[in-house]
Amino acid sequence: MKNQSIAEIKQILKQETVADDIIEALKLDTRKGVQQALKVYYNRLAKKQLLLDQLYEMKSYERNYYQQGKTLIAGIDEVGRGPLAGPVVAAAVILPGDFNLIGLTDSKKLSVAQREQYAEIIKEQAIAVGIGEVSHEVIDDINIYQASILAMEKAVQQLGIEPDHLLIDAVPLDNLPYSSDVIIKGDQKSISIAAASVIAKVHRDRIMATIHERYPYYQFDQNQGYGTTAHLLGLEEHGITPYHRRTFAPIKNYLKGENDDGTIIV
Structure with missing residues (x-):
């Protein structure tokens, strides 16, 4: 060796596996x-190895x-409870037993590129995927907690097959x-809930990017409707859009004052 x-050796060490005799020679x-x-x-x-250990732990449920003979295990998660605008979205995912996507975890811990890549792999390999959306209007009518439950129920109904068991993130x-x-x-x-988290997140982000094209002042493509500085500045300068949740603060404050201070509903 x-x-x-050194450049050649670095290339060798970038391989997936390196023979033990080569490693021993390099040690010397x-x-x-x-x-x-x-x-x-x-x-x-x-x-x-840490990621492999994580994967093993995440398949324990x-x-x-x-x-127990139950093979159709549906993981369910939702995204979009906290934003000031847009829908709440849930996903239900049934994975095959041999599904092994190293690095899959809570969508919030993944980069945009990772989420996009993982979402495609999940869709290709999953036994079934269901997505449920609940609009901002319904959120205002029934409250965000009930809307989240409704989105999850819709996602399960959209699976197209009957699951044997549900693994649900946080909400009965x-x-x-x-x-x-x-x-x-x-x-x-x-791993099933993590997969649902990724599917729901990617789906909702795309919805918000589409809304951004019509209402660019709020940077929905960057903040997904959350109350960032740019979003709040957009509200100050342009008022609220038809996609804002009117029961959420500070949105309802703009509604209360729209006739007095000239706030405009875009």
Whole structure:
């Protein structure tokens, strides 16, 4: 290995697997660059092992029910409770038992690129995917908590098949005729719920990007309707849009004052 340049050795260590005899030879190479490359290699292996361990843990709920003969386990999650505008969206996902997407976790912990990539993989490999949307009008009518439940129920109904069991993030769905587990922070503990989290997040982000094209002043493509500084500035300068949730503060404050202070509903 001493006849090879450090650049060549770095390329070798970027491979998925490196033979043990090569690693042993590199350990004996006293060049500082080689030892640094080995350190990077070991760090990469350690990170991958952590992700594999995480994946194994996140399949524990599913494994338990597979062992009971229940194979159609639907993970359910919703996104969009907190924003000042747009719908709340839920997804239900049934994954095959051999689904192994390393790195899949709570959608909030993933980059935009990762979410987009993972969403496509999930859609391609899932047994079933269902999406439920509840509009801002309905949110104002029945409140955000009930709207979140309704979105989750719709997502399950859109699966197209009957699940054997539900794994739900945080919220009980008592109106559905299926056994279930309600898991706090379920998108970090169940691979099925994490998959639903990603599907729901990507779907809702695309909705908000479409709304942004019509109402660019609020930067919905960046904040997804949350009350960021740019969003609040847009409200100050342009008033509210038809997509804002009128029962949410500070939106309802603009409604109260629109006739007195000239606030405009866009």
